[in-house]
Amino acid sequence: MIAATGQGNLFIELGAILLILAVVGRIAGRIGLPPIPLYLASGLLLGEGSTFSLEASAGFIRTCADIGVLLLLLMLGLEYTPDELRTGLTTGWPAGLVDLVANSAPGLIAGLLLGWGPVAAVVLGGVTYISSSGIIARQLFDLDRMANRETPTVLTVLVFEDLVMAIYLPVIGILLVGGDAGEAATAIAVAVGVVSAALVIASRHSHHINRALDTGSSELLLLGILGFTLLVGGLAEQVQVSGAVAAFLVGVALADRVAERGREVLLPIRDVFGGLFFVYFGLQIDPATLPPVLLPALLLATVGAGTKTATGWWAARRAGIGPRGRLRAGFSLIPRGEFSIVIAGLAVASGVDKDFGPLATAYVLILAVVGSVAMRFADRVPIRAPRPVARTGAAG
Amino acid sequence: MEVFETPLPGVGSRYEFTTAAGERVGVVARRDRRREFVVYDELDRDACRASVELTGEEAAVVVELLGGTKLTERLSDLRHEVEGLAIEWVTMAPNIGLTGRMIGEARIRTATGASVVAVIRQGTSIPGPGPELSFEAGDVVLVIGAVDSVRAARELLTG
Numbered sequence: 001m002i003a004a005t006g007q008g009n010l011f012i013e014l015g016a017i018l019l020i021l022a023v024v025g026r027i028a029g030r031i032g033l034p035p036i037p038l039y040l041a042s043g044l045l046l047g048e049g050s051t052f053s054l055e056a057s058a059g060f061i062r063t064c065a066d067i068g069v070l071l072l073l074l075m076l077g078l079e080y081t082p083d084e085l086r087t088g089l090t091t092g093w094p095a096g097l098v099d100l101v102a103n104s105a106p107g108l109i110a111g112l113l114l115g116w117g118p119v120a121a122v123v124l125g126g127v128t129y130i131s132s133s134g135i136i137a138r139q140l141f142d143l144d145r146m147a148n149r150e151t152p153t154v155l156t157v158l159v160f161e162d163l164v165m166a167i168y169l170p171v172i173g174i175l176l177v178g179g180d181a182g183e184a185a186t187a188i189a190v191a192v193g194v195v196s197a198a199l200v201i202a203s204r205h206s207h208h209i210n211r212a213l214d215t216g217s218s219e220l221l222l223l224g225i226l227g228f229t230l231l232v233g234g235l236a237e238q239v240q241v242s243g244a245v246a247a248f249l250v251g252v253a254l255a256d257r258v259a260e261r262g263r264e265v266l267l268p269i270r271d272v273f274g275g276l277f278f279v280y281f282g283l284q285i286d287p288a289t290l291p292p293v294l295l296p297a298l299l300l301a302t303v304g305a306g307t308k309t310a311t312g313w314w315a316a317r318r319a320g321i322g323p324r325g326r327l328r329a330g331f332s333l334i335p336r337g338e339f340s341i342v343i344a345g346l347a348v349a350s351g352v353d354k355d356f357g358p359l360a361t362a363y364v365l366i367l368a369v370v371g372s373v374a375m376r377f378a379d380r381v382p383i384r385a386p387r388p389v390a391r392t393g394a395a396g
Numbered sequence: 397m398e399v400f401e402t403p404l405p406g407v408g409s410r411y412e413f414t415t416a417a418g419e420r421v422g423v424v425a426r427r428d429r430r431r432e433f434v435v436y437d438e439l440d441r442d443a444c445r446a447s448v449e450l451t452g453e454e455a456a457v458v459v460e461l462l463g464g465t466k467l468t469e470r471l472s473d474l475r476h477e478v479e480g481l482a483i484e485w486v487t488m489a490p491n492i493g494l495t496g497r498m499i500g501e502a503r504i505r506t507a508t509g510a511s512v513v514a515v516i517r518q519g520t521s522i523p524g525p526g527p528e529l530s531f532e533a534g535d536v537v538l539v540i541g542a543v544d545s546v547r548a549a550r551e552l553l554t555g
Binding site: 079080084085087088133137144145146147148149150151152155156158159260321322324325328379 | 402403404405406407410422424426427428432434436440441442443444447
């Protein structure tokens with residue numbers, strides 16, 4: 001009897017949350033915003049400090065959130081072919097390095113100034129560094145900018161960031177459990193080795209992998225990819241490698257047709273678990289803890305927006321893009337989102353300063369919204385552009 | 397006409413070129429087989445003045461409308477590759493020509509130099525028919541050979 005009631009409560013809570021996500025996502029679409037910040041906000045309003053107590057579903061949602069992270073990264077890996085990653089690395093490294101230094105510095109400095117210690121500062125640096133590939137790619141599609149000449153610059157920077165994440169996540173994993181610099185260095189070496197090996201294997205043996213997984217049935221493909229990713233992710237966690245990074249590498253290793261169909265069948269699943277991931281993060285934050293960190297968050301966000309705009313501007317100028325395109329590229333890098341929350345989630349789970357979570361949440365909320373709006377209105381900003389050369393026309 | 401290709405990581409590729417009239421035009425080939433056709437702006441040369449999104453099917457239709465299917469072009473290319481080779485489909489009419497006669501009897505190859513390589517009878521194809529096969533009314537006969545040979549074979553077959 002008690003079990004039956006518990007089950008019922010679980011369903012009610014879970015169902016309510018998913019319905020709220022659906023409604024909220026629709027609102028987001030209507031007002032031209034990405035859904036991620038609104039998912040976060042929903043979690044904020046529903047979780048700690050709210051009138052609702054989500055006891056029955058808390059554990060389940062937590063598991064869903066963990067799966068959500070794996071799926072987010074699997075899909076990210078599926079987006080890229082090993083060739084694209086290699087090209088991104090070889091052509092995009094100058095802009096990528098500038099991006100890394102300019103945008104992790106604010107977080108690093110802020111973490112140290114707030115007295116959170118070097119580890120938390122490094123993690124905060126990661127939160128401020130990484131832009132949201134999910135939000136940005138979606139906005140570029142919605143704003144019809146895929147064909148713009150500055151877009152490859154933006155996408156290449158994002159590729160570089162994702163590669164850096166593959167190394168960064170295992171490192172902070174070690175740091176957050178109290179490892180020292182030596183262990184962290186080992187972690188970097190191992191991560192670089194594993195990532196490189198995975199890229200090489202993926203390029204060489206893509207047709208084998210293709211054949212192994214390429215069944216006619218979508219159902220079998222879905223089960224296969226999902227099972228394989230969870231398995232690899234779990235095994236990775238056992239040997240202290242980030243499961244999320246393992247999922248990313250699985251995505252990269254899957255090639256061509258398998259990747260294409262994989263993206264199709266996994267997208268709905270990712271949306272469900274990914275949505276729950278954002279909600280879960282918000283659930284853990286008590287909205288009452290936001291106002292105290294609002295000022296630092298605003299400050300950090302302003303700096304973060306500035307450094308990203310400067311990065312994009314510089315990278316686009318190097319690529320020979322005109323002033324308008326440079327501004328579009330700069331604004332396109334502003335949105336923060338899923339990755340920042342993943343990193344902050346790792347920190348919160350291992351018990352950093354109580355203000356870390358709220359600060360990261362506020363930061364991401366502000367920049368997800370501001371960044372999306374800035375991207376949309378980039379062309380309205382008055383810029384001195386070179387005068388057009390008059391076309392010799394009819395009268396002559 | 398130089399076509400520039402730029403990879404779009406995570407999306408596909410972008411191709412662009414400048415037309416003789418001076419307009420800059422591009423195509424984004426997405427991995428999900430959708431295509432986007434764009435025209436770049438004159439003032440802001442990195443942005444698009446107009447863009448049209450096409451499904452794979454729609455793109456194929458546009459290609460046809462813009463002039464010539466690739467398929468027929470390829471077939472005629474194939475023919476040119478073997479100089480002087482002709483391929484003909486001959487429909488057998490009732491009671492005239494070689495209708496009712498056996499291939500071996502007709503001695504088409506000996507007489508004209510062209511070969512009968514297949515016969516399509518009521519929807520089924522008979523590739524490489526032997527000399528004992530008789531032509532029936534309504535058969536479609538595939539003849540291959542030199543241009544003159546095939547012409548002669550056609551005359552022989554249809555009387």
